[in-house]
Amino acid sequence: MLSKRLIACLDVRDGKLAKSVKFVDTKDIGDPVEKAREYYVDGLDELVFYDITASSDKRNIMLDVVEAVAEQVFIPLSVGGGVRSVADATDLRLAGAEKINVNSAAVLRPPLIAECSEAVGAQNIVLSMDIRRVEASARCPSGYEIVINGGRKPMGIDALWWAQEGERLGAGELVVNSIDADGTREGYELTLTAMISQAVRIPVIASGGAGKPEHLQQALTVGKADAALVASMVHFGEYTVSGLKRYLHDNGVKMRMSW
Amino acid sequence: MAVIIDYDAGNLRSVQRACAQVGLEAEISADPDVVRQAPRVIFPGVGAAGAAMRSIRREGMDTALRDIISAGTPVLGICLGLQISFDYSEENDQTTLGLLPGKVCRFSFDQPDLKVPHMGWNEVRVVQPHPLLAGIEPGDEFYFVHGYYPVPARSEQIYAVTDYEHDFASAVGSGNYFATQFHPEKSGRVGLRLLANFSTWDGTC
Numbered sequence: 001m002l003s004k005r006l007i008a009c010l011d012v013r014d015g016k017l018a019k020s021v022k023f024v025d026t027k028d029i030g031d032p033v034e035k036a037r038e039y040y041v042d043g044l045d046e047l048v049f050y051d052i053t054a055s056s057d058k059r060n061i062m063l064d065v066v067e068a069v070a071e072q073v074f075i076p077l078s079v080g081g082g083v084r085s086v087a088d089a090t091d092l093r094l095a096g097a098e099k100i101n102v103n104s105a106a107v108l109r110p111p112l113i114a115e116c117s118e119a120v121g122a123q124n125i126v127l128s129m130d131i132r133r134v135e136a137s138a139r140c141p142s143g144y145e146i147v148i149n150g151g152r153k154p155m156g157i158d159a160l161w162w163a164q165e166g167e168r169l170g171a172g173e174l175v176v177n178s179i180d181a182d183g184t185r186e187g188y189e190l191t192l193t194a195m196i197s198q199a200v201r202i203p204v205i206a207s208g209g210a211g212k213p214e215h216l217q218q219a220l221t222v223g224k225a226d227a228a229l230v231a232s233m234v235h236f237g238e239y240t241v242s243g244l245k246r247y248l249h250d251n252g253v254k255m256r257m258s259w
Numbered sequence: 260m261a262v263i264i265d266y267d268a269g270n271l272r273s274v275q276r277a278c279a280q281v282g283l284e285a286e287i288s289a290d291p292d293v294v295r296q297a298p299r300v301i302f303p304g305v306g307a308a309g310a311a312m313r314s315i316r317r318e319g320m321d322t323a324l325r326d327i328i329s330a331g332t333p334v335l336g337i338c339l340g341l342q343i344s345f346d347y348s349e350e351n352d353q354t355t356l357g358l359l360p361g362k363v364c365r366f367s368f369d370q371p372d373l374k375v376p377h378m379g380w381n382e383v384r385v386v387q388p389h390p391l392l393a394g395i396e397p398g399d400e401f402y403f404v405h406g407y408y409p410v411p412a413r414s415e416q417i418y419a420v421t422d423y424e425h426d427f428a429s430a431v432g433s434g435n436y437f438a439t440q441f442h443p444e445k446s447g448r449v450g451l452r453l454l455a456n457f458s459t460w461d462g463t464c
Contacts, residue, residue, distance in 0.1 A: 001422055003380045003400060040447070045380055074277055074443050076402060093270055098445065121269070121306050123376050123404045172376065172404075203374050226374060256380040256400040259447050 003256045004220045005045040005207060005227035006232055006245055010035060012081075015061035016233070030235075033068045038120045039234065040073040042241040043259040046072060047074065048101070048125040051081030052150070062097040070096025071074055080128055083090045084112070086119045092119050101175065103128040104148035107162070110169060117170030126205075127171035131159040131192060132179040144192055163196045169226065174200060175229065177207035184212025185232070193223035205229050220253050261458070264299035264324075266314045269305030269339065271336075275445035278443070281451050283458035291323035300332055302438075304339030305457040308363070309351030311343055321356055327360060328436050335391070336438030341431065342407060344438055350407050359433055360412035362377035366424060376406040377423045383430065383441060384424040389418045389464060391456045393436050394428065399449045401429075409440060435462030 010032050011018045017032045034072035036047055047069070051062045059082065066079055067077025079092045089100040100120060106112045106127060117125045130151050136143035144159035163174055176196050178189035188206045210216060216228040233239045249255045250258040262276060265287045278301070282350070285301065286293070294300055302324065304311055315321050328334060336344050344353040348363040355363070357379045360454050366375045380400040385392050397434040410429040411417055419430035437457075443450035 001381070002377065002403075007378050013307060070273065071276055072280075074280065074447055076444060086464075094272065096270075096272060096276070098270065098273065123305070123378065173378065200375075201375055203376075203378050226379065258396070258398050258400065259449075 003045070003254050004225075004248070005205075006216070006248070006255070007046040007048055007078075007227050007229045008039050008044055008227050008241065009048040009050060009207070009231045010235075011050045011052050011231070012062060012065055013067055014058050018052060018173055020052040020208075032065050033072075035235070036069045036073050039241050040075055043238045043245055043256070044075060044241045045256060046076045046078065046227065048078040048080070049097075051079070052103070053082070063091060065095050066095040068091060076102060080126070080194055081082070083116075086115050086175055089116045093124070099124045099126050099173070101126045101128045107146055107148050107157065110165065113166060113171055114168035115199065117172070121172075122170045124171040125171050125255040126175060127166035127230065128177065129159060129162060129166070130177050130179055131189075133189075133192075134246070144195075147179055151182070160193070160195060162202055167202050171202065171259065173203045175205045175207050176225075178209060182207075182210025183184075184209050187211065188219040188223055188228070190218055190223040191224050193219060194245045198226040203227065206213055212242055214251075216244060217248055217251050217253055220248065260297070260300045261301055262294055263284040263287045263301045264294055264320060264340075266304070266311060266318060266320055268304055271303060274301060274303050277451060277454055281458055283454065289318055289320075291319045294323045295326055296319065297327070297332065299460070300301070300334045301337065301457075302334060302340035302344075303337040304343070305413045307350055308341055308343055308348040308353040308355060308407075311339055312353055315343070315356075324356065324358065324362065328434075331393060331435050331462050332458045333457065334351040334436045337444070337458050338405060338440060338442060341438035341440055342405075342409060343411055344412060344436075345411070348407060357430060357433065358436060359411070359416060359438075361410050362412075363407045363409050365407050368398055370424060373424055376404055377408075378404045380423050380446075381423060381441075383419045383421055385419050385430075388417055389430070389437065390460050391424060391432075391453055392418060393456055395449060395453045401439070401443065401446040403429075403441045405440060424447060432464070434464070
């Protein structure tokens with residue numbers, strides 16, 4: 001039986017680890033390569049790097065980080081942030097990223113998903129979606145809207161429609177990131193996660209809002225997610241990767257317990 | 260020393276890095292003659308069966324693979340490498356290499372809850388011992404990403420099985436050829452153990 005996955009997300013800015021709260025006030029919290037290694041040894045199932053570097057002239061730093069991590073971490077490595085073209089995706093793949101996350105650029109130009117999917121394989125393209133709750137309307141009947149540019153720009157695009165469109169265009173996996181829950185530590189947006197997970201055939205990763213181990217358990221059961229993404233819960237030493245996996249295992253979630 | 264076959268199908272450097280970690284120096288090559296002379300060969304792959312077969316035939320790598328397998332060179336197939344080793348794949352309705360008897364089928368869409376691809380960590384249950392599976396314990400999980408699964412015609416060529424909707428063959432082999440549906444290069448400690456086993460394997464069972 002397939003295990004649920006625990007994924008840690010490391011936001012990287014100018015080659016250093018950062019953690020944002022509600023997408024503003026980012027602060028540095030250390031060396032991403034060291035953190036990645038620490039989580040790998042502690043049983044992490046998958047690692048995501050999100051490049052939040054603002055200036056394009058510093059983008060290459062990210063490739064160095066990915067390369068350094070890929071040399072010592074032998075679990076799937078997913079990278080996103082600022083992927084705008086097949087060339088961006090190919091560079092990251094060559095540096096050692098297994099999976100490429102596309103987000104804002106795919107919303108602005110949906111064929112990017114199909115192009116990247118063709119170039120590096122559908123299974124390796126992750127459509128990352130930043131989503132906020134809105135009043136249900138003719139434009140957004142699901143009551144959830146796609147937001148881009150790090151949560152700053154609402155697009156008036158229905159999130160459920162976009163998830164299905166992403167699957168149709170060739171995404172191999174979806175990240176459902178709730179802007180409302182992100183940084184609150186009050187739990188994932190379970191209604192949204194379950195709604196999207198049931199509407200597509202590809203795996204769904206729950207993101208945004210984790211603060212306690214039971215939040216992960218809820219996302220992986222009630223939320224029907226295939227994987228749960230955490231960041232600050234583990235970055236500041238409050239919880240460990242192995243401790244979270246143990247908790248989930250003890251509470252009836254199938255996890256990989258030997259590493 | 261090993262050669263990793265390059266046929267435009269996937270992230271070969273991941274395999275190369277994991278080999279380096281277990282002390283196996285590996286060169287990536289698209290040259291069939293380099294492959295013929297290699298002391299051991301890794302046949303990886305990510306992508307679709309149709310494109311992979313076109314690329315392999317164009318480069319003459321299909322003949323090189325047949326040559327080294329008859330010559331007794333230890334060969335490790337991974338993921339798509341495993342899949343196109345069989346006779347036929349439902350993916351792209353493609354006739355494949357026929358190094359092993361059997362076919363490759365798509366995971367069923369009958370169950371609405373079943374996510375395809377089969378993506379993530381799953382248990383690999385050893386059903387008969389093999390030198391490459393030495394040290395793999397019950398409960399050990401490996402990383403998988405695939406939408407199709409192998410159906411070997413000969414059950415004695417199945418070395419491990421994995422449960423997704425139903426049991427499927429996750430490791431197969433015949434003589435000096437061994438292949439895994441999972442990715443040892445992305446499977447942490449146990450994956451590295453398998454690669455370390457391969458680095459010293461003489462090709463016999």
